Amino acid sequence: MDARAIIATLRKGNTPEADALGWFAQGLADGSVTDAQAGAFAMGVCLNGLGDAGRAALTAAMRDSGKVLRWNMDAPVLDKHSTGGVGDCVSLILAPALAACGVYVPMISGRGLGHTGGTLDKLESIPGFRTTLTEDQFRQVVSKVGCAIVSASADIAPADKRLYAIRDVTATVESLDLITASILSKKLAAGLEGLVLDVKCGSGAFMKSADDARALARALVDTANATGCPTSALITDMSQPLAPSLGNALEVIDVMRVLTGQSSGRLLDLTIALGGALLDQAGFKNGTDQISNAISTGTAAEKFGAMVCAMGGPVHFIEGWARFLPEAPVIREVTAPASGTVAAIDGEALGLTVVALGGGRQVETDMVDPAVGLSDVVSIGDRVTKGHPLARIHAAREGQADAAENAIRAAITLVDGPAPVPNLVLEHIT
Known part of the structure; x- marks a missing residue:
């Protein structure tokens, strides 16, 4: 050759x-x-x-350029992947919920880059949580708990790591073929027997239009199936943050509220939709009901707590999660300048605001402050009066909060009349 x-x-x-x-x-x-x-x-x-x-x-x-894991389990080995958005902490709920349904989830995840957050950064806001495990440790946690969320080792799809860096400096990032190979090579190296993809479109996603998201979803699904991994995809709306919060510890708080029955909304709805589609695809009956039941009964929370403990976090995290997570020293409400209905939210702008606060990274070597971010962000369709909170800023310094306040007001559009609320799941690709 x-x-x-x-x-x-x-x-x-x-x-x-x-x-x-x-x-x-x-x-x-x-x-x-x-x-x-x-x-x-x-x-x-x-x-x-x-x-x-x-x-x-x-x-x-x-x-196949590196290590491909093989599993010998008594139930299917399944996973989910999202193309990225803001306030997207579904993985932290879905992995333990799937484990509670009796499947195994060896989830290899990434860190935040650009305006989107990273699953590993969110988990590392939990004191002691280790996302870097040896293969033996990874296998032990998956076997014992049913799920583990880890960073990719150096021998997982090393060709992708090399080519990804080259693409970044040669203006070849926006290739459907290269994006597909990059996403799937890492996921398929985990030895999966089934995969569901969350392909996002809208202001907070990399794919802004439904047509671009559909093309990517079709390429991912067809390619994964051609390589032997049963796969389907949901095209989902990212025209606003998925969770009420953006930022690492703040998103973990949202996760815990869902897992402990204190919160619902889009985050819970999408978790159930993705988990249900994955279980149905794997041959389970009433997958949506099974995922919903795992969350509502608290068994998913128990699995999350077991994973946290097995990966170095606090033993009693589920019982006292609020006291374990870091808090920012400056907390400030951003209020509406006038009365109106929330008609649009620039999700990318909000994500970049979190990066500016120190909650994300511009390059891979940047340090992340786990405590900063935004919480209680309004939703499209909400009616607010003048002075009503649009969001709450969590910052390390007052000057950062000042800049964030201006950015938030610019990112949220208010109108006098009603505003249509976008559907969460736009299409199911099989």
Whole structure:
């Protein structure tokens, strides 16, 4: 095999054979493919595409470029993946809820980058919680508890890690084929027997339009199924934050309120919809009812507490979660400048406001303050009077709160009359 020949094939608008894509992925992983060759490959894919078969072949090759976990369990091994949004802490509820329904969830997650939060950052706001485990430790927690949420080890899809960094600096991030291979190679390396995807669209998502989200969902579902993992997707609305809060510890508070029956709303509704779709796909009866029951009876909360304890967190976190989570020193309400109905929310702007407060990162090396963020954010369709709170800022310093206050008011649109409330689940892709 020769990297130049593979790149030339792409340049001519043809798709390399599966074994050639496998060779190239291995070269990305072991360093025998240079950065220049990786960049040329990414540009060729970005410009000319791979087609359905080529996309599946690249995904499988990137999955197989490192360790692929194998499980021998007495129940299905399932997972969920979200394409990212603001206030999206579904994974923290859904993983233990699925475990409470009797399946195993080895969830490999990521950190926040840009305007979206990261599941690992949220969990690490819990004192002592360790998201980095050895493979043996990961297996032990999954076997004992039923779920574990961890960071990817260096030997999980190393070709993706290399190519992802190259794409970032060569303006080739926005390729449907490369996005699909990147997302799925890491998920499929976990050895899954079923996957549900939450593909988001709207102001707080990477995909702003329903058409773009549908194209990505179709590519992900078809590719995952072609590589042997039964997969479906929900296209969901992200025109406003999913949870009332944005920020790591604040989102954990929202999670605990749902798990302990103190809160409902979009966060709970989407968790049930995704979990139900996944269980139905895996052959369970009345999957939606099973997920709902696991949450309402408290068994999902018990599983979450067991996972926290098994991964280094407080033993009695479920009983006293409020006292374990950090609090910001500056808390300030942002009030409505006039009466009206909330008609639109710029979710990306709110996410970037949290980043500016220190609750997210611009680059991977940035430190995150787990206590800062926004809470009690209004929803589209809410009627507010002048002086009514639009959100509550949690900041480290007064100056940061001042800037956040201006950004929040600019991000929330009020109108005189009623405003339509968007549907949460827009489409089910199978």
